[in-house]
Amino acid sequence: MTVISERQTSRAAGWSRRAGAFSAVLLLTVLIGHRYDLVETPAFLWVLGIVALLAAVALLFAGFAFARLWNFGDRGGHDLTTGALLALLVLIPYGIAAYWAATYPPLRDISTDLDDPPALDISTRTKDMNELLSPTPGEQRLQIEAYPLVTGRSYTLPFDRVLEAVKTVLDRRGWQLTAPFPEATGQSDVTVDALAKSFLLGLPADVAIRVTDDGDAVIVDLRSASRYGRYDLGDNAARITDFLAELDQEVAGQVGLAPAE
Structure with missing residues (x-):
């Protein structure tokens, strides 16, 4: 008489499914919560680490279950x-972020003026955030090599019109002012302080937009520094170049084309 043994259900397979599902739900929940300011950034980063650990555990259980199967x-x-x-x-x-970390230079503070960067507003920063330091010669060289398009702008327009164009672009991009927007009257050198967030993870970065009238032209310089993380994965440079490209279009729209006679 032949005895047919009943196949067992792998417990590891069940734990793999549970851990994988929980990691996916937790990732979506914390992403949405951080995007809408329901989860603070330090806690958000810790949860991201837990999510990666859960996903790794799910793969480990899947490997055990496959061996049993x-x-x-x-x-x-x-x-x-x-x-x-x-x-x-x-x-x-996580794999994409690791690839970007290996591709982009190890920078987290980018400025169009490396010799005299615009001053950032430190009144809203806390001790757990990245320390603001002057760029080293090595960091300056890395930025110049990696981001040649990160350069300031010079406009032959009245100071107040350039400042108004900056405000228009700032409002359009939805950056949060950390100090009242400066008045143009009687000014020739002002700095606009704002808080911007990365597109995907919503990680915060301090932004300073300096508008200076040197007598011949109005110069606009930007600085963007990540509040958290060792590397910005190209986020600050992209933020600066995108803002200045949009500012170029706004200024060009203000200038317009002279009517032909």
Whole structure:
């Protein structure tokens, strides 16, 4: 008489599915919460680390379950496949971030004027944020090599019109002012302080926009510094170049074309 043993259901497969699903739900929840300021950035970064750990655990359980399925014929192929796929989907952004970290220079404070960067507003910064330091010669060289388009602008327009163009672009991009917008009357050198956030993760960065009238032209310089993280993964340079490109268009629209006679 032949005895057919009943196949067992792999517990590891079930834990893989649970860990993978929980990591995916936790990632979406914390991303939305941080985007809408329901989760503070330090806690957000810690949760991102926990999410990566959960996804790694889900893959580990999936590996154990697959070994049991292959060697002993255990059931649970659907659960281990679901857990592994969810974990891999969760880990994709981490892989992209790791690639960017290896590709972009290790910088977190970018300015169009390296010799005299615009002063950032430190009144809203806390001790757990990145320290603001003057760029070293090595960091200056890295920025110049990596971001040649990060340069200031010079406009032959009245000071008040350039400042108004800066305000228009600032409002359009939704950056939060950390100090009242300066008045143009009687001024020739003002700095606009704002808080910007990265597109995907919503990580905050301090921004200073300096508008100076040197007598011949009005010069606009920008500085953007990440509040958290060792590297900005190109975020600050992209923020500056995008803002200045939009400012160029706004100023060009104000100048207009002279009518032909």
